[in-house]
Amino acid sequence: MIYDLVIIGAGPAGLTASIYASRYGLKNLIIGRTPGGTATEAYRVENYPGCSAMTGNELMRKVLSQAKEYQAELINAEVKEVKKEKNFFTVKTDTRRSFRAKTIVLAMGLRRRTLGVPGEKEFFNRGVAYCPTCDGPLFKDKVVAVVGGGDSALTSCLFLSKIAKKVYLIHCLQYFEGQKIWQEKINQEKKIVKIFPRRIEEIHGQRFLTHVILNKQYKNKKRLNLDGLFIEIGSLPAEQETKFILGLKIKRDRSGYVIINDSGQTNVSGLFAAGDLTAPANKLRQIITASAEGAIAAKGVQDFLAKNRLKTS
Amino acid sequence: MIYDLVIIGAGPAGLTASIYASRYGLKNLIIGRTPGGTATEAYRVENYPGCSAMTGNELMRKVLSQAKEYQAELINAEVKEVKKEKNFFTVKTDTRRSFRAKTIVLAMGLRRRTLGVPGEKEFFNRGVAYCPTCDGPLFKDKVVAVVGGGDSALTSCLFLSKIAKKVYLIHCLQYFEGQKIWQEKINQEKKIVKIFPRRIEEIHGQRFLTHVILNKQYKNKKRLNLDGLFIEIGSLPAEQETKFILGLKIKRDRSGYVIINDSGQTNVSGLFAAGDLTAPANKLRQIITASAEGAIAAKGVQDFLAKNRLKTS
Numbered sequence: 252m253i254y255d256l257v258i259i260g261a262g263p264a265g266l267t268a269s270i271y272a273s274r275y276g277l278k279n280l281i282i283g284r285t286p287g288g289t290a291t292e293a294y295r296v297e298n299y300p301g302c303s304a305m306t307g308n309e310l311m312r313k314v315l316s317q318a319k320e321y322q323a324e325l326i327n328a329e330v331k332e333v334k335k336e337k338n339f340f341t342v343k344t345d346t347r348r349s350f351r352a353k354t355i356v357l358a359m360g361l362r363r364r365t366l367g368v369p370g371e372k373e374f375f376n377r378g379v380a381y382c383p384t385c386d387g388p389l390f391k392d393k394v395v396a397v398v399g400g401g402d403s404a405l406t407s408c409l410f411l412s413k414i415a416k417k418v419y420l421i422h423c424l425q426y427f428e429g430q431k432i433w434q435e436k437i438n439q440e441k442k443i444v445k446i447f448p449r450r451i452e453e454i455h456g457q458r459f460l461t462h463v464i465l466n467k468q469y470k471n472k473k474r475l476n477l478d479g480l481f482i483e484i485g486s487l488p489a490e491q492e493t494k495f496i497l498g499l500k501i502k503r504d505r506s507g508y509v510i511i512n513d514s515g516q517t518n519v520s521g522l523f524a525a526g527d528l529t530a531p532a533n534k535l536r537q538i539i540t541a542s543a544e545g546a547i548a549a550k551g552v553q554d555f556l557a558k559n560r561l562k563t564s
Numbered sequence: 565m566i567y568d569l570v571i572i573g574a575g576p577a578g579l580t581a582s583i584y585a586s587r588y589g590l591k592n593l594i595i596g597r598t599p600g601g602t603a604t605e606a607y608r609v610e611n612y613p614g615c616s617a618m619t620g621n622e623l624m625r626k627v628l629s630q631a632k633e634y635q636a637e638l639i640n641a642e643v644k645e646v647k648k649e650k651n652f653f654t655v656k657t658d659t660r661r662s663f664r665a666k667t668i669v670l671a672m673g674l675r676r677r678t679l680g681v682p683g684e685k686e687f688f689n690r691g692v693a694y695c696p697t698c699d700g701p702l703f704k705d706k707v708v709a710v711v712g713g714g715d716s717a718l719t720s721c722l723f724l725s726k727i728a729k730k731v732y733l734i735h736c737l738q739y740f741e742g743q744k745i746w747q748e749k750i751n752q753e754k755k756i757v758k759i760f761p762r763r764i765e766e767i768h769g770q771r772f773l774t775h776v777i778l779n780k781q782y783k784n785k786k787r788l789n790l791d792g793l794f795i796e797i798g799s800l801p802a803e804q805e806t807k808f809i810l811g812l813k814i815k816r817d818r819s820g821y822v823i824i825n826d827s828g829q830t831n832v833s834g835l836f837a838a839g840d841l842t843a844p845a846n847k848l849r850q851i852i853t854a855s856a857e858g859a860i861a862a863k864g865v866q867d868f869l870a871k872n873r874l875k876t877s
Contacts, residue, residue, distance in 0.1 A: 267613045267852070274611055276744030298587055300580045300627045300855045301615050314613045431589030535863050539580070542613045543856030550848050 253351045254280050256552050257342050259330050260358035262288020263311070263538045264526025266318045267545030268356045268552075273321030275553040280324045280350060282342065287311030288360055289486075290538050292382045294410040299538050310538065333499060338559075340521065354552045357509065357517075357524040358545060361486030361536070366398065370454030370463075371482070378460020379480050383407040386479075392416045393478035396463070398451060400424055404483035405433035411481065412442040419475065421465075422447040446475075454480065486536075488528045504530045514555075515548030521555060523548040566664045567593050569865050570655050572643050573671035575601020576624070576851045577839025579631045580858030581669045581865075586634030588866040593637045593663060595655065600624030601673055603851050605695045607723040612851050623851065646812060651872075653834065667865045670822060670830075670837040671858060674799030674849070679711065683767030683776075684795075691773020692793050696720040699792075705729045706791035709776070711764060713737055717796040718746035724794065725755040732788065734778075735760040759788075767793065799849075801841045817843045827868075828861030834868060836861040 256272050258265045261283025272279040285291065293307025302310055318325070328344035333355060342350045363381050365371055371379055380386040383397075387410060396419035397408045404420065405427065411418045420437065425448050427434055437443050446469050453464040462476045469475065488507040502510045502518040508530035515523045525544035527536045569585050571578045574596025585592040598604065606620025615623055631638070641657035646668060655663045676694050678684055684692055693699040696710075700723060709732035710721045717733065718740065724731045733750065738761050740747055750756050759782050766777040775789045782788060801820040815823045815831040821843035828836045838857035840849045 263613065270611055270613060274743050274745045276748075298583055298630075298859075299614060300576065300583060300630060300858075301612060301623050301851075303626070303630070310614050313616070317611075317613060317616070430587050432587045435589075535860055537856075537859055538614075539852070539859050540856045543850075543853040545613075546611075546850055546852050547848055 253339065253353060254278050255352070255556060256280070256354050256356060256549075257282060257340070257350055257352035258356045258358055259283070259333075259342070260288065260360060260526065261286045261315075261325060262358060262360050262526060262541065263290050263314065264288075264360070264541040264545035264548075265356065265358035266311075266314045266323075267542040268358060268525055268549045269318045269323045269545075270314075270321060271546045271549030272552060273318075273323060275549065277549075277553060277556070280326065280352070281318070282326050282328050282330055282344060282350070283359075284327060284329055286315050286325060286327075290541075293538075294383060294387075294406055296538065307538075314542075335499060335519065335521075338521070354521045354523060354555060356515070356545070356548045356552065357522070357528065358526045358541075358548075360527045360541075361488060363482075364485045364487055366451060366482055366484065368451060368453055370456070370460075374454055374456050374460045374480075377458065378456060378478065379454060379482065381482055383410050383481050383483075386481075387411050387414050390415050390479040394476065395419070395479035395481060396421050396446075396475070396477050397481045397483055398422070399483035399485070400427040400429060400447075401483070401485060402429040402433060403485070405429035405437055407481055407483050408443050409433065409436055409440065412440050415442070415479070418443045419477070420445045420447075421449055421451060423450045424448055451480075486527070511548075513547075514551035515544060516551050516555070523551050523555075566652060566666060567591050568665070568869060569593070569667045569669060569862075570595060570653070570663055570665035571669045571671055572596070572646075572655070573601065573669075573673060573839065574599045574628075574638060575671060575673050575839060575854065576603050576627060577601075577673070577854040577858035577861075578669065578671035579624075579627045579636075580855040581671060581838055581862045582631045582636045582858075583627075583634060584859045584862030585865060586631070586636060588862065590862075590866060590869070593639065593665070594631070595639050595641050595643055595657060595663070596672075597640060597642055599628050599638060599640075603854075606851075607696060607700075607719055609851065620851075627855075648812060648832065648834075651834070667834045667836060667868060669828070669858070669861045669865065670835070670841065671839045671854075671861075673840045673854075674801055676795075677798045677800055679764060679767075679795055679797065681764060681766060683769070683773075687767055687769050687773045687793075690771065691769060691791065692767060692795065694795055696723050696794050696796075699794075700724050700727050703728050703792040707789065708732070708792035708794060709734050709759075709788070709790050710794045710796055711735070712796035712798070713740040713742060713760075714796070714798060715742040715746060716798070718742040718750055720794055720796050721756050722746065722749055722753065725753050728755070728792070731756045732790070733758045733760075734762055734764060736763045737761055764793075799840070824861075826860075827864035828857060829864050829868070836864050836868075 255277035400422040525548040526541035568590035713735040838861040839854035
């Protein structure tokens with residue numbers, strides 16, 4: 252049994268690749284740990300064309316059900332290795348199951364960036380969090396902080412201000428990079444207090460987080476008491492989870508993003524990539540751009556198989 | 565009064581560029597003749613992630629209302645000229661109104677390709693048509709033909725088979741390029757008769773279309789009687805409508821598609837492009853890819869203005 256296509260990753264890029272591949276008549280399998288991907292963690296998606304404002308989870312459930320309408324196979328597993336043998340790929344997972352495929356679409360997205368300061372690992376899930384949508388509700392009427400200056404940080408602040416008593420927005424730069432519309436909303440929200448430019452140098456607590464230490468004083472103190480700390484400082488290509496890529500000698504840019512051509516193909520024949528882990532598309536990392544790359548990769552696969560007469564059905 | 569951004573074209577690319585630009589706080593104006601663009605002519609959109617099957621018109625109405633939520637200005641006009649003066653562009657329309665803008669996003673999409681055979685122009689709108697969604701209902705219980713082999717041709721056949729008595733699908737190649745799923749549906753539909761490989765050489769009629777002449781016999785005759793002929797053989801960059809582009813010396817590829825970088829910018833500083841008229845993205849020409857390019861161009865504009873300190877607000 253050989254798949255026309257195995258898609259690694261079940262976010263917007265992977266699911267859209269599956270929808271398009273199914274419509275091209277390609278037998279495809281999606282392997283991923285999180286149906287819907289990290290997009291499901293978005294508190295509120297307002298700018299996806301054609302869909303009125305909804306949570307990332309709602310939007311991705313819709314995409315997932317579309318993929319399933321075409322009988323897309325979805326396996327909850329982690330890929331451990333991808334090997335190329337002649338014209339075929341072998342994909343090994345942590346479930347002892349292996350799969351053979353004529354082509355691969357890599358769509359694993361990004362891994363969250365961490366602060367890398369003392370206490371961050373120790374207090375993860377004990378005050379330190381990376382997903383406000385998931386963990387926000389735990390901090391009702393508490394004092395929390397969000398670290399970061401981009402859209403994720405700003406929208407997380409707004410979300411948390413509806414739950415928490417007080418929300419500090421801590422950013423290391425003099426300005427915030429996120430959309431102006433979010434910045435204006437933050438300025439209107441009295442519960443949110445901006446602290447910048449400041450860095451967090453240490454994270455402290457007992458059983459749970461109690462406070463952080465800033466690099467410079469804020470209101471005469473370097474210590475800031477907190478119940479929760481949300482770290483929203485962006486993401487990197489999922490290198491740790493994708494060690495298997497390196498074995499295939501895929502070309503990446505300096506930051507580690509996978510380089511693809513206009514058809515979504517990497518430098519390895521038959522190996523495609525789509526979504527946030529790729530280098531192009533201005534690194535906008537939106538659901539709309541990841542989905543578009545998924546569609547393009549599926550078309551690339553279709554053309555590749557047609558050209559190489561590798562199509563099964 | 566100088567706009568941060570004037571968007572030329574009101575299809576998926578232009579509208580998405582507007583949604584993103586508005587959210588970046590950029591004062592933007594959309595100039596276009598057809599709100600929703602040619603996407604509104606799609607009989608049925610099944611593969612737009614996040615939206616269940618609906619007509620192109622329904623989908624684009626949703627996108628349009630999203631753009632309007634941000635008070636996007638939309639002007640029904642045709643652009644006659646774009647001039648660059650120092651750091652600004654002047655956009656002249658056929659309504660005698662001119663607009664000044666710091667940046668431009670070209671998003672005019674494509675122009676339909678024609679057969680270029682005798683009778684085609686003469687019988688346009690008198691049997692010859694390019695938009696089944698618009699004109700299909702006129703052919704209830706009639707005999708029609710669709711020319712082409714791609715997705716547009718195949719889906720048009722399926723649509724017309726629900727209205728017409730008989731639908732011929734005429735294609736010049738030995739195979740059809742469209743998605744397998746459409747081909748299978750066509751094979752199941754008894755009203756649809758495939759004639760291939762055949763070309764149409766002449767189109768004849770009196771007041772209205774009566775028949776076409778094929779290059780080779782079909783059932784012992786070169787003549788094929790028809791009430792309607794739908795030409796669905798793809799599109800080209802809207803060169804005629806975009807003569808004004810040429811004055812700006814924009815780089816295009818051999819087929820006339822506008823070349824852009826990863827930020828959506830053309831070789832002309834401050835001039836961006838998005839959607840079906842651009843060269844990259846595997847020329848997939850889907851609503852999802854055009855929208856993604858619109859978002860990317862808006863981000864490109866935002867970065868360009870921030871970098872050049874040209875932002876008004």
